[in-house]
Amino acid sequence: MQRVALSPSRSRLALLASSPSVLVLLILSLLLSLFFSVCRVSVVSSGLSFLLSCVRPASAPSCGQDSDDAPLSCVPGDTGRSSSSSSVLASLPAFCFAAAILLFLSRLATWTYKRVSLKKRREPRGRLQRTPSEERGTKKTQTKDANAPLVTVVVLGSGGHTGEMLRLVQSFNPRFFRIHFLVTDSDSTSLQQLAAAQWRSFQDAKTVETKELDEETKKAQEAVQGELAEAELTALVRQRGFCFHRFPRSREVGQSVVSSFFSSVRALLASLRLVWRLNPQLVLVNGPGSCVPVAVAALLREFLLGRRIRLIYVESVCRVDSLSLSGRLLYPFADRFLVQWPGLAEKFPKSEYVGRFF
DSSP states (O other): OOOOOHHHHHHHHHHHHHHHHHHHHHHHHHHHHHHHSSSSSHHHHHHHHHHHHHHTTTTTTBBOOOSOOOOOOGHHHHHHHHHHHHHHHHHHHHHHHHHHHHHHHHHHHHHHHHHHHOOOOEEEEOTTSSSSHHHHHHHHHHSSSSSSEEEEEEETTTTTHHHHHHHTTOOTTTTEEEEEEETTTOOOHHHHHHHHOOOOGGSSSOOEEEEEEEEHHHHHHHHHTTTTTTTHHHHHHHHHHHHHHHHEEEEEETTOHHHHHHHHHHHHHHHHHHHHHHOSSSSEEETTTTHHEEEEHHHHHHHHHOOOEEEEEOOOOOOOOOOOOOHHTTTTTSEEEEESSHHHHHHHHTEEEOOOOO
């Protein structure tokens, strides 16, 4: 079945329709609160009082005078009406703001209950254990996403993290995974390793001549030795069928704590822009510090839009007895937390010992 590309307007409508109703109500409440706060309540109340005075009975005398020369302020109950209408209109912004706060807290509680966990998550039930309604929902989801590859974001960190991650994802079939590699601005080693990777499954399905393969192998060796320029590395990576994106690093080596706060905020904003544009279904990280803002951006997108994003954390093989700082931060939020040493699986109940990948 051939996939049909949606227009930008239709895709936005589909995105809005897929959002939970509580977030839609939250946005509407905030807009109403802003509208009533900007508008002049006195102008609205005076207009309402004028309308009430126009529709009041003409035969109703007031203050012992005839109805012809009776002032509006002397009509019994008219002052009470205007004051009550003013009080009601004045309380509308507070009511809308309180409703928005309640909706936000309810959404936060629901998201926290579903996302945060310190134990292993229950595995999805098999076909024989599913109820008829669950089976119908599973078939509908599988039919909808059968031909669509899983959009996967992989964060490459400096040092040995990149080598571990590349060895992990080299067995992924591009028919089922559309991988986007995220590389920091100051990391040239990861780009060289990515350019040197020779994965035939990720390249085009067309036949490649032996001469072209020899040229690619030569370029890959030059990339490992660092002899290629940045532009040539970029072209070689894209030629091999990979998608990579640059984003700022949250903290450089030896950077002070004060300046690292601002650089971390900058990295988080850039990660939010990337995650929002790529719309990933799976985020795969293995421990570098640059993976934290990407994971936080994915969690924020999931919280705001309500679309589940799978977060899989693979602890580095260097961690034998304790978790890294990134692992401790993302441990409660990860869908699966994979470790490569049995000692870590005994200390942390949520972790899964899967042996050593490398």
